[in-house]
Amino acid sequence: MASLSFRNVVKQYHQGKQSLQVIHGVNAEIADGEFIVIVGPSGCGKSTLLRMVAGLEEITGGEICIGSRVVNRLEPAARDIAMVFQNYALYPHMSVFDNMAYGLKIQKLPKDEIRARVEKAAGILELSHLLERKPRQLSGGQRQRVAMGRAIVRQPQVFLFDEPLSNLDAKLRAQTRLEIQKLHRELGITSLFVTHDQVEAMTLAQRMIVMNGGHMEQFGTPEEVYARPATTFVASFIGSPP
Numbered sequence: 001m002a003s004l005s006f007r008n009v010v011k012q013y014h015q016g017k018q019s020l021q022v023i024h025g026v027n028a029e030i031a032d033g034e035f036i037v038i039v040g041p042s043g044c045g046k047s048t049l050l051r052m053v054a055g056l057e058e059i060t061g062g063e064i065c066i067g068s069r070v071v072n073r074l075e076p077a078a079r080d081i082a083m084v085f086q087n088y089a090l091y092p093h094m095s096v097f098d099n100m101a102y103g104l105k106i107q108k109l110p111k112d113e114i115r116a117r118v119e120k121a122a123g124i125l126e127l128s129h130l131l132e133r134k135p136r137q138l139s140g141g142q143r144q145r146v147a148m149g150r151a152i153v154r155q156p157q158v159f160l161f162d163e164p165l166s167n168l169d170a171k172l173r174a175q176t177r178l179e180i181q182k183l184h185r186e187l188g189i190t191s192l193f194v195t196h197d198q199v200e201a202m203t204l205a206q207r208m209i210v211m212n213g214g215h216m217e218q219f220g221t222p223e224e225v226y227a228r229p230a231t232t233f234v235a236s237f238i239g240s241p242p
């Protein structure tokens with residue numbers, strides 16, 4: 001596990017001759033093992049920030065550090081991160097076990113090690129009795145737990161979630177939220193969780209980053225943000241009482 005730092009992080013997208021700055025100097029120090037939620041309206045730059053941590057987008061300026069390593073120029077595979085998306089895709093022809101083991105087989109880990117890691121993750125996610133099934137024999141919630149399991153077995157230093165709950169119905173969303181909290185309690189992996197949903201943010205966050213238009217408006221505990229919004233935007237977005 002590791003801390004995660006954003007130091008004056010800037011992102012510009014280029015389209016032809018146009019350039020559009022979408023992240024304007026974000027600074028944040030996240031401690032080892034913290035669960036951080038990034039919340040803000042659609043288009044404010046949440047996914048861009050996450051994708052820069054993952055190495056799926058180039059950083060235009062500043063630094064992102066995982067532990068003491070500046071990861072700006074590292075390939076995604078060298079960053080020790082795992083990412084869970086909104087649209088997870090499992091391999092339909094493979095069993096749950098093989099879906100979870102796939103990345104580890106590619107890394108050529110010993111078979112015993114692979115089995116041990118998959119069984120441990122399956123235990124935490126309550127998938128132990130489903131390891132031989134195919135994805136089509138699972139419920140939506142179970143499938144999503146397999147997608148999380150596939151990320152956990154890699155034992156990443158940082159866990160990234162990009163609105164993983166937004167395609168689920170209300171009941172499954174609440175249930176998966178509990179799973180994610182349990183996962184964090186048991187493994188304590190430094191996590192960045194992106195959502196546009198204020199209630200989800202308030203429920204899950206140890207600390208939250210409120211974003212608007214590529215700026216970080218506030219970084220604090222849900223209680224602080226709610227009771228003492230730093231800007232009028234935060235006050236209206238989080239909806240604290242007058």
Ligand code: ADP
Nearest residue numbers: 013014015022041042043044045046047048049
């Ligand atoms: P969020 O995840 O908060 O909805 P994004 O990070 O996806 O926001 O997008 C932030 C801004 O960057 C938006 O204005 C979006 O249109 C723009 N954007 C995102 N991806 C690209 C891209 N590949 N090229 C150009 N502009 C982009």
Ligand code: MG
Nearest residue numbers: 043046047048
């Ligand atoms: Mg997004």
